[in-house]
Amino acid sequence: MNDDEPVLLHTEGHVLHITLNRPRALNALTHTMVRAIGEALTLAAEDDAVTAVVIGGAGERGLCAGGDIRSIHEDARAGRRASVDFWRDEYRLNARIARFPKPYVALMDGIVMGGGVGVSAHGDVRIVTERSRVAMPETAIGFVPDVGGTFLLAEAPGELGTHLALTGRAVQAADAILCGLADHFVPSHHLADLTSALADCATPVEVTDAVGRYATDAPEGELAAQRGWIDDCYAADTVEEIIDRLVNSGLPAAKETAEALLTASPTALKVTLAAVRRAARLSGLEAVLDQEFRVSCRAFAGHDLVEGVRARIIDKDRTPRWNPAELGDVTAAEIARHFEPLGDQELGLSAI
DSSP, X not given: OOTTSSEEEEEETTEEEEEEOOGGGTTOBOHHHHHHHHHHHHXXXXXXXXXXXXXXXXXXXXXXXXXXHHHHHHHHHTTOOHHHHHHHXXXXXXXXXXXXXXOEEEEEOBEEETHHHHTTTTSSEEEEOTXXXXXXXXXXXXXXXXXXXXXXXXXXXXXXXXXHXXXXXXXXXXXXXXXTSOOEEOOGGGHHHHHHHHTTOOSHHHHHHHHHHHOBOOOOOSHHHHHHHHHHHTTSSSHHHHHHHHXXXXXXXXXXXXXXXXXXXXXXXXXXXXXXXXXXXXXXXXXXXXXXXXXXXXXXXXXXXXHHHIIIIISOOOOOOOSSOSGGGSOHHHHHHTTSOOGGGOOOGGGO
């Protein structure tokens, strides 16, 4: 094991540990990392001595903050297509995690955003702690939730998923569990003991029992108490109507949410709402990932992703110049264009 590698692998007892190892970049995913995780899963699936996989992040800040946004920005500005190739392999990995034949345990400690959700929340044992902050924050940079995020958020109770998809708001442990992004709360100081216990687990039942010994009730969240106004406001058919309902609800939290939405990319907001609604009607994760790939490719070729990353990540002036700048100027045809088939460039997961 080379500590300089971006993905570290080691076996402890019956468990293969996958550690994302770019702590200075908050373990942001690169194409090399995606390939390395895929290769590790191939070996683990074929190795009878391995009964479970545990994925975690190096450092103290979190599992993974998402994809390497700076690289995507540079790629788009230069007119290259490396990001599309990255997404193709990343989304295939997301689907593979969801179908992995052995327990896949995700330690969602600290920050888990974007691509970090993709390598964790599709697993079958998803653990959050008091330090967890889970989010799909794409609309703030002119992008749309991907890595199967629209699939997960479409299945959240009521309109909670729509709320999180449009706002990109980070949630803590209890709310992540409520929204179906995680399963168990384990205090962070018990994670080492839990991973040691997992090493002795020879069957999926033993993995479940080990997690149960350390899991407890999460500290109270916020979303359960906000379901009333969230479900009412986000049930609207358009982003404009959602914002209107939020503003006129008479609730400070709802009005603040409306103000936050108005800072995001108008195009990203409208495409995100359509993506979540469409995801709820599709046949499963693979079909949703196919849809997300179309949307990501179209967003990559557009204006707002490059501009959003510039304003939020590169220059950090937080004054993105969206185009179009107003919700009313984003046409139905422009929204529909994001979902059009890609011909021979389709991801094609749902056809496998």
